[in-house]
Amino acid sequence: MDPALKIVIVDENPLRAAILADGLLDAGYIHVTRIEETANLLVRIYTLDPDVILIDLENPSRDVLAQMFQVSRVVKRPIAMFVDQSDAVAIEAAVDAGVSAYIVDGLKKERIKNILDLCISRFNAFARLTDELERAQTALSERKVIDRAKGILMKMKSIGEADAYAMLRKTAMKENRKIAEVAQALITAAELLK
Amino acid sequence: MKADSLRIGFIPLIDAAALLIAVDKGFAATEGLAIDLVREVSWSNVRDKLNIGLFDAAHLLAPLAIASSLGIGHVKMALLAPFMLGLNGNAITVSPGLYDALASAADGKLDDPKVSARALARVVAGRRRTGAEPLTFGMTFPFSTHNYQIRFWMAAGGVDPDEDVQLVVLPPAYMVDSLSSHQVDGFCVGAPWNSIAVQLGIGRILHFGCEIFARAPEKVLAVRAAWAANRADALERLLSVLGRAAAFINDPAQVDEVATLLAAPNRVGVAPEIIRRTLKGVLRTAADGTSRSHSDYILIGRGSAGRPEPVHATWLYAQMIRWRQARLSSDLLAAADACFRPDLYESAAGETTKSPFGPSDGIGAFVGPPFDANDIASHLAALKVPLYPR
Numbered sequence: 405m406d407p408a409l410k411i412v413i414v415d416e417n418p419l420r421a422a423i424l425a426d427g428l429l430d431a432g433y434i435h436v437t438r439i440e441e442t443a444n445l446l447v448r449i450y451t452l453d454p455d456v457i458l459i460d461l462e463n464p465s466r467d468v469l470a471q472m473f474q475v476s477r478v479v480k481r482p483i484a485m486f487v488d489q490s491d492a493v494a495i496e497a498a499v500d501a502g503v504s505a506y507i508v509d510g511l512k513k514e515r516i517k518n519i520l521d522l523c524i525s526r527f528n529a530f531a532r533l534t535d536e537l538e539r540a541q542t543a544l545s546e547r548k549v550i551d552r553a554k555g556i557l558m559k560m561k562s563i564g565e566a567d568a569y570a571m572l573r574k575t576a577m578k579e580n581r582k583i584a585e586v587a588q589a590l591i592t593a594a595e596l597l598k
Numbered sequence: 599m600k601a602d603s604l605r606i607g608f609i610p611l612i613d614a615a616a617l618l619i620a621v622d623k624g625f626a627a628t629e630g631l632a633i634d635l636v637r638e639v640s641w642s643n644v645r646d647k648l649n650i651g652l653f654d655a656a657h658l659l660a661p662l663a664i665a666s667s668l669g670i671g672h673v674k675m676a677l678l679a680p681f682m683l684g685l686n687g688n689a690i691t692v693s694p695g696l697y698d699a700l701a702s703a704a705d706g707k708l709d710d711p712k713v714s715a716r717a718l719a720r721v722v723a724g725r726r727r728t729g730a731e732p733l734t735f736g737m738t739f740p741f742s743t744h745n746y747q748i749r750f751w752m753a754a755g756g757v758d759p760d761e762d763v764q765l766v767v768l769p770p771a772y773m774v775d776s777l778s779s780h781q782v783d784g785f786c787v788g789a790p791w792n793s794i795a796v797q798l799g800i801g802r803i804l805h806f807g808c809e810i811f812a813r814a815p816e817k818v819l820a821v822r823a824a825w826a827a828n829r830a831d832a833l834e835r836l837l838s839v840l841g842r843a844a845a846f847i848n849d850p851a852q853v854d855e856v857a858t859l860l861a862a863p864n865r866v867g868v869a870p871e872i873i874r875r876t877l878k879g880v881l882r883t884a885a886d887g888t889s890r891s892h893s894d895y896i897l898i899g900r901g902s903a904g905r906p907e908p909v910h911a912t913w914l915y916a917q918m919i920r921w922r923q924a925r926l927s928s929d930l931l932a933a934a935d936a937c938f939r940p941d942l943y944e945s946a947a948g949e950t951t952k953s954p955f956g957p958s959d960g961i962g963a964f965v966g967p968p969f970d971a972n973d974i975a976s977h978l979a980a981l982k983v984p985l986y987p988r
Contacts, residue, residue, distance in 0.1 A: 443776075446766065461639075461643050462639060463640070464640050464771055464772065465769060465772070466639075467641050467642050467738065467739055468766075468767050468768065468769070470641075470671065470739060470740050470741075471740055471767040473671045473672075473740070474671075474740050492650070495646065495673070496650050499646050499647060499652065
């Protein structure tokens with residue numbers, strides 16, 4: 405653990421970048437900078453002169469970093485990929501999580517091992533969070549659709565809520581569809597017949 | 599027959615067409631291949647996911663397949679290129695401002711790359727005299743034909759691409775934005791991005807890639823060497839399906855369907871009209887409607903273009919040496935050559951003769967000595983002197 409290491413996070417997703425930055429700060433790293441805007445990325449990175457660069461895989465600018473491996477005038481400080489031949493497991497875990505790491509050439513890999521581990525776990529946690537949020541939102545909107553369909557049935561057939569739900573459920577089972585789908589079809593039909 | 603499942607990565611570019619059509623037209627399914635196409639945002643991702651086995655195969659920059667096999671720039675992984683998905687297809691586009699500057703400095707017609715390369719050298723020298731910032735050009739990846747095309751053109755006029763201008767990597771999708779915001783003065787990129795810059799009125803196409811090199815290896819279907827050995831049967835069927843898709847793409851009667859399929863948002867995702875013009879090789883080069891056509895603007899399978907030519911592997915390795923990405927050694931040369939596998943292509947296509955197409959050295963550069971695959975060192979030495987000194 406080396407608190408003096410300068411770490412740059414390149415991620416256009418501000419929430420995920422914040423979660424990762426917090427994790428790194430909590431772990432004791434004090435020089436953590438986030439880059440969200442990828443225009444002139446190399447210039448920004450050179451200005452910050454980081455030891456470690458973390459970038460998300462959804463970012464097309466990842467290819468821009470490939471230039472830092474090149475021997476040319478614009479490249480001031482050679483950068484290497486964190487992983488090498490022996491790190492098949494590390495690279496798989498990172499790609500799976502959706503993140504990639506680059507370090508200044510010559511920096512010992514052991515010094516940043518825990519940065520990458522932390523990065524992978526935060527990215528995974530973020531993906532789980534997003535999944536859950538999406539599921540919750542889908543569930544919520546399905547619930548609203550079903551409620552509206554129930555209302556339509558109750559009004560048209562003069563039945564109670566429980567009976568309306570039972571009708572939807574029965575139809576869904578018969579047609580091998582989701583209740584929300586049957587409810588949506590009912591709403592569409594009701595709109596057409598208005 | 600149980601379908602073989604394959605996951606294949608691609609970047610939304612027109613030269614992924616053979617792969618996309620093979621799946622979307624149902625050719626793959628007919629051959630018992632269930633292909634899951636994965637659209638990616640960067641070449642680094644495609645390479646990494648192919649390397650670690652998340653992809654069975656990928657649409658890849660031809661030089662990147664070689665760089666991976668040589669272990670330069672990244673983890674060493676032996677890749678094979680048994681099918682050439684595309685030859686040519688790139689273009690050099692410049693801002694209207696730079697175009698005008700080149701036109702005033704030109705001693706002939708600018709659509710001749712010898713004239714434009716000399717004009718560029720004059721513009722660069724003029725900017726240096728007045729203390730103006732060096733011109734900046736974008737290309738898509740260090741190991742890309744775009745990089746080698748723009749460098750060859752600049753160097754031919756006496757411009758050193760590392761010293762006299764800034765050459766930066768930009769993702770294709772950001773190329774057009776960077777030109778409109780004046781972060782770059784020009785770029786070399788594949789289809790459809792040059793046409794989009796023209797359509798928006800922010801760029802002029804200066805040269806088609808095929809005006810720099812008549813026949814340049816652009817994208818390959820890449821697989822891991824170990825995978826090719828384990829899944830030889832699936833690979834052979836994949837190659838035959840790609841051949842069928844390429845033939846379909848080149849059938850004039852199918853142009854509309856091909857353009858419509860490729861235009862889908864989860865494929866290349868641009869207007870069918872731009873795809874049609876690209877495949878025909880008729881491109882608008884300026885906002886005023888000026889257009890230029892070249893039958894070899896992009897070659898997808900046409901005239902044996904699908905065959906990975908050994909001379910192309912050698913030539914790409916020579917470009918890496920010229921631009922100091924790799925050193926010259928017989929081991930590396932052998933590894934580069936081993937990457938291109940015309941034998942696999944031929945056994946799937948039932949083709950045995952070497953193609954009689956194209957220039958005699960396999961490349962056809964617009965200037966300079968023909969490429970000599972048997973003597974890279976002498977060939978590169980002959981290119982050291984500016985071919986058209988200012």
